[in-house]
Every structure is written in structure tokens, then in C-alpha cells.
Amino acid sequence: MxxxxxxxxxxxxxxxxxxxxxxxGEANVAVSLANYGLDASFVxxxxxxxxxxxxxxxxxxxxxxxxxxxxxxxxxxxxxxxxxxxxxxxxxxxxxxxxxxxxTKPGEFNWGKIFNGADWYHVTGITPALSDNMAEVTIESVKEAKKQGLKVSCDLNYRAKLWSRDKAEKVMAEVMEYVDVCIANEEDAEMIFKIKSGSDIDSGELNIDGYREVADQLMERFDLELVGSHLRKSYNASVNGWLVVLYDGNEFVQSEEYEVHIVDRVGGGDSFAGGLIYSRLTGKSLQESAEFGAAASSLKQSIPGDFNHMSLEEVESLAKGSGSGRVKR
The missing domain is CATH 3.40.1190.30 (UDP-N-acetylmuramoyl-L-alanine:D-glutamate ligase)
Incomplete structure (x- = not known):
């Protein structure tokens, strides 16, 4: 777009x-994955x-x-x-x-051909919000992805200006039946599935322990293997606190928290999704996945535009604790 x-x-x-x-959304994730050296296709x-x-x-x-x-x-x-x-x-x-x-209408994409040889399929809740047609196409796609044995991730990404909460819950509940990894920020689980974390989004106060309860409820309802969230402490539009939490049903991990002075916040969540997918595909531990995803998404917000132009080495460096911002000579 x-x-x-x-x-x-x-x-x-x-x-x-x-x-x-x-x-x-999905285009931003594809660019991140290609930037990290993986083969990424966009549909x-x-x-x-x-x-x-x-x-x-x-x-x-x-x-x-x-x-x-x-x-x-x-x-x-x-x-x-x-x-x-x-x-x-x-x-x-x-x-x-x-x-x-x-x-676009159901049946226009040859999902069997598209998914042949692929390992992972990512979709967001923005795509089915575009039209009734695209809701059907999204459901069609995740069904075929699971049929072919792909891991499926979904960033709920609720957009109130695109559809109602009732419509979102009806459609996304069906999509989520085929999802393995769910990404949900401070608002998504509550706005779509009425699952509350106890955070006050407007004040920037986060109840991090509450996200484990949110993840538990999402896992119980949809039989997920992993739930992740990037959490934003919104001090104002220019300065945010930023961290990531992940839960796999047993282990709940929290990343380093970053103070982000925002250049462009668009794509921050997508760069987390890209970092998380890369981490899981390359065998990182749960804690390493959280750190990599948090580093990638905090760095993205220093860059104008939708795409995350940070290299794999730069993200790894920050994830390992090199966040001083000193000039590289």
C-alpha cells in the first residue's frame, strides 16, 4: 500500500x-526477513x-x-x-x-503452489479487515498453510477505523483456529477477544504480569504454541518505553526495556514480528528471541519509512547489549 x-x-x-x-504489515515483515538473509515471498x-x-x-x-x-x-x-x-x-x-x-476474491491465489517448499506463513488482522472478500481469502490461506504443514503466525493488529469489534472477533476467531504463533499488543486481545491485561494504555502503565494471563487465555482458546507481544509505554508521541514478552505455555520471558526516541513508529510492530519469525526459524531460545525481537523493533523506530533497514549484525549487537549509539568509525 x-x-x-x-x-x-x-x-x-x-x-x-x-x-x-x-x-x-506483511510487506514490512517480508522485507525484514529478506534483510536477515532468509528467502521471503510476498503475496x-x-x-x-x-x-x-x-x-x-x-x-x-x-x-x-x-x-x-x-x-x-x-x-x-x-x-x-x-x-x-x-x-x-x-x-x-x-x-x-x-x-x-x-x-480480490477467494480462489484467485494458487495457495498450493505458493506454499510449496515454504516453512512459515505470516498474516495480520489488517488484511481480512479490508473487505468481506479478503476475510474469506485470509481464512482460505491459513487453512491451506496448515494443510501443507507450515507454521502460521498472525499479528492481530486490530484497526478500529477498518472494522467493528464484533466483525473482527467473528473473523479472527476463525483465522486463529489455524494459527501457531499469535502476536497481540496492548489493545488487540482486549479489542477483539475481550481479554484484558490490566494495563492502562492511555497512561502508559503496563501490567506485565497480566500478559501471562492474556497469553494463557489465548493459548487455551486456540491451542497456540507461542504468544508474543511488544509492549509500548507511551510517555508521549516522541518518547516511548519498549519491550517484548513471550510465552510458550511454560516459560514466560521479558526482554530488555528500551527508551525509544521515535523518528517513525510505523512498522515497529512488524519489525518485532520479523525478528520473532527469524529467531524461531534459526533456533534461538525463547529469551534470545525476545531480545532479538525487541532490539529489531526498537531500532526500526529510529528509521523513517515502513521498512526496517538494520542489518542482522546491528540487531544482534543491540540484542547483546551494545546500545550506546556511539559513532561507528
Whole structure:
């Protein structure tokens, strides 16, 4: 999709031009995984026009396989993002109705071919929120992924501006029947499945122990093997505390907490998802997975745009405790 952002932290009403950024939940994860040296493919539908070409080329630029991307439809989905600062929050306006992907119908993707030889499939709760069609396509995809023996991860990513809580619960409950690894932030489990952690999101107060209870309930309901969450202590729009918790049904681990001075928060959660998937595919322990995911996602928020452009070595260095920010000479 296409993100349009006013430059220099301007408000929409001030803007006479916008920065163009291509990205989106699953695309951001694919770029992270390709950046870490894994083979990553992205599946979507893009309009067969120069804007669709630009989005496709942005993925190719970072080593993501695009052979399974369908071409068709009239437009690329757009959203406008006004970056916040200090006590002023960020603001998002969606323009995604009737996009090429939203009008995709079940049966258009050959999931058997797409999943052949793959190990892991990742999807977010944003994709089925785009349309009734895409809800069906998402369910179709996770069913086939499990049939072919892939690990399936899902970032719940509830978006109130895209669908209602009741619709989200109905659709995501069916999706989750085929999920192995669930990612849910401070709001998702509560907004979709009415599972509360005891945190006060607006005040930035986190009840970390409460997330184990949330994870337990998610595991019990959906027979999951792992639940993860990136937790944001929102002091203001510019400075956040950031950490990760993971729970596998036996062990509950917490990462180092970072104080993040935000350049661009978009993609922070996706970079955690990418870090977590990489960690599990490469045999890291649960604690190492938490540290790697937290390091990757905190570093991402220092970078403009949706994608995490930190190298594997840079993430590993921070995960091992090198976070001074000193100049590399």
C-alpha cells in the first residue's frame, strides 16, 4: 500500500506536499526477513499501472520475491499518516476501499503452489479487515498453510477505523483456529477477544504480569504454541518505553526495556514480528528471541519509512547489549 505523510511533522492542514512511502504489515515483515538473509515471498494483488509497478519494485529492491503477486484492479490502497510529536499523537486516515487487494476474491491465489517448499506463513488482522472478500481469502490461506504443514503466525493488529469489534472477533476467531504463533499488543486481545491485561494504555502503565494471563487465555482458546507481544509505554508521541514478552505455555520471558526516541513508529510492530519469525526459524531460545525481537523493533523506530533497514549484525549487537549509539568509525 501507499503511505502519504506530511514532511517535517506538519499537520495535514499545513501540508502542500507529502512524502511517498510504500509498505504495509506483511510487506514490512517480508522485507525484514529478506534483510536477515532468509528467502521471503510476498503475496498480494497490485493494480497493473505505474503506481503498482512502483510498489512492486520497492519490494524487489530489498530482495523480496514477488512472483506470486497478482496484477489487476483499479487502484493501490492509500493511507495518510500525520506523524505526532511530543504530546500530539499521530493520526491516520484510510483510503483503502475498492483497492486491488480489497476486491480480490477467494480462489484467485494458487495457495498450493505458493506454499510449496515454504516453512512459515505470516498474516495480520489488517488484511481480512479490508473487505468481506479478503476475510474469506485470509481464512482460505491459513487453512491451506496448515494443510501443507507450515507454521502460521498472525499479528492481530486490530484497526478500529477498518472494522467493528464484533466483525473482527467473528473473523479472527476463525483465522486463529489455524494459527501457531499469535502476536497481540496492548489493545488487540482486549479489542477483539475481550481479554484484558490490566494495563492502562492511555497512561502508559503496563501490567506485565497480566500478559501471562492474556497469553494463557489465548493459548487455551486456540491451542497456540507461542504468544508474543511488544509492549509500548507511551510517555508521549516522541518518547516511548519498549519491550517484548513471550510465552510458550511454560516459560514466560521479558526482554530488555528500551527508551525509544521515535523518528517513525510505523512498522515497529512488524519489525518485532520479523525478528520473532527469524529467531524461531534459526533456533534461538525463547529469551534470545525476545531480545532479538525487541532490539529489531526498537531500532526500526529510529528509521523513517515502513521498512526496517538494520542489518542482522546491528540487531544482534543491540540484542547483546551494545546500545550506546556511539559513532561507528
Amino acid at each position: 501507499l503511505r502519504l505523510t506530511p514532511p517535517e511533522n506538519k499537520r495535514f492542514i499545513q501540508a502542500d506536499n507529502f512524502n511517498i512511502i510504500y509498505g504495509g 498480494t494483488r497490485l493494480p497493473d499501472n505505474p503506481i503498482g509497478d512502483s510498489a512492486l519494485n520497492e519490494l524487489r529492491r530489498y530482495g523480496v520475491n514477488t512472483e506470486f503477486i497478482k496484477r489487476g484492479g483499479d487502484r493501490l490502497g492509500i493511507y495518510f499518516c500525520e506523524n505526532g510529536a511530543s504530546q500530539r499523537p499521530s493520526n491516520v486516515i484510510y483510503d483503502r476501499a475498492h483497492s486491488a487487494i480489497a476486491e
